[in-house]
Structures are given as structure tokens and as C-alpha cells.
Amino acid sequence: MNDMEIIEMYFRRDEDAIRQTEIKYGLFCRSLAYNILQIHEDAEECVNDTYLKAWNSIPPNEPVYFRGWLGRVVRNLSLDLWRKNHRKKRYAGIEEIFEELDECIPSSSHVEGEIEKGMLTEALNKWVGGLPQMDRIIFLRRYWFGESLKSIAKIYRLTPADVANRMYRLRQKLKAELKREGLFL
Secondary structure: OOHHHHHHHHHOOOOHHHHHHHHHHHHHHHHHHHHHHOOHHHHHHHHHHHHHHHHHHOOOOOOOOHHHHHHHHHHHHHHHHHHHHHHOOOOOOOHHHHHHHHOOOOOOOOOOHHHHHHHHHHHHHHHHHOOOHHHHHHHHHHHOOOOOHHHHHHHOOOOHHHHHHHHHHHHHHHHHHHHHOOOOO
16 A cells, blocks of 8 residues: 555554554664663553554645654654653663764753754754765664664675774764854854
8 A cells, every 4th residue: 555545544544554554664663762762561652552653643634755754753752752761761772873963963951942953953954964875774763763873884885894984984973074064152
């Protein structure tokens, strides 16, 4: 079943839309949530919450790119749960990835106001869009999807050390670009 047919089912309030979403995107959503949370039960909770959000949001929203929309929803829900549980020191999850990016992304305490946040987002999108395809894919697998260095290395037939070195060089380039844009203090 294609995405438009599934979205049409949501508009008709056909409960089978959730089942079809699970069939087509369940593995993708669970994988994304698990990469962030590292606990199967929490990942499953976020996936279920994603389906509920889809049910409650469609209509009136009509996602153009359904997979991307679901990915954003499950990722945001997973990060929210991670932050909540992290305050309780329940697990590390994506903490390593956040620490890697801390050296090149300014913290919210340094970036004031919505205008500067928008400028940072625009600069990041431009920078990522300008990367060579392989670097862009690896960067997004690591920092958007939260994949481990080991799993990325296996996919691209590299060593984890090679991937770690590439990530380090990319973070250094990102930091330099943000400094050039005046977005890093």
C-alpha cells in the first residue's frame, strides 16, 4: 500500500490506517526509537505514541513525505522520553551522540531567541546539504538516526575507527563553518 492510500485511510478515520502504517513503517520507527532510547519497551512506547499522534494529527495535517513525517514524530517523542528519563539517570541512550556534537553546536544558553535558532537551523541544513553524499549519509545516520559507529562501519565496510575519524573531521568542519557564520561563541 502506498503512502497516499494510507493517509487517505486516516482521513476516512479507518482504523486499518494504523495497521498499514505499522506494516510499512513499524521497523523503521522502532529502529529509530531504539537507537535513541536503547530500551525496547521505551522504544515500543514511542512507536505506539507515534501512531496515536498520526491518528490525532491526520486530518487536518496531510504529510507530503509520510516516512519523513513519521520519523520526525518518533524521533521527537523518543528524545522527549530520553530527556525525561535522563533526568532520572535511567539510561545513557543517545548521550554519547550529544556529547560528540557539544563541541561544535552552540548550546541554547549561547544562542538567544528564535531568530538565532532559525539561523542555526538554516546554517546546519546548508552545511549538511553541501557535504559529499557519503559524508552526508554517514553524518545523518549517526546524528539524526542515532546509529552506532559499529553499525555504520558494517554497512559501509569500514572500521569503527574509520567512521569515528570521519565523524571527528566532519564535526571540526561543522564547527569551523558555524564560527565563520558567527553562530559559535
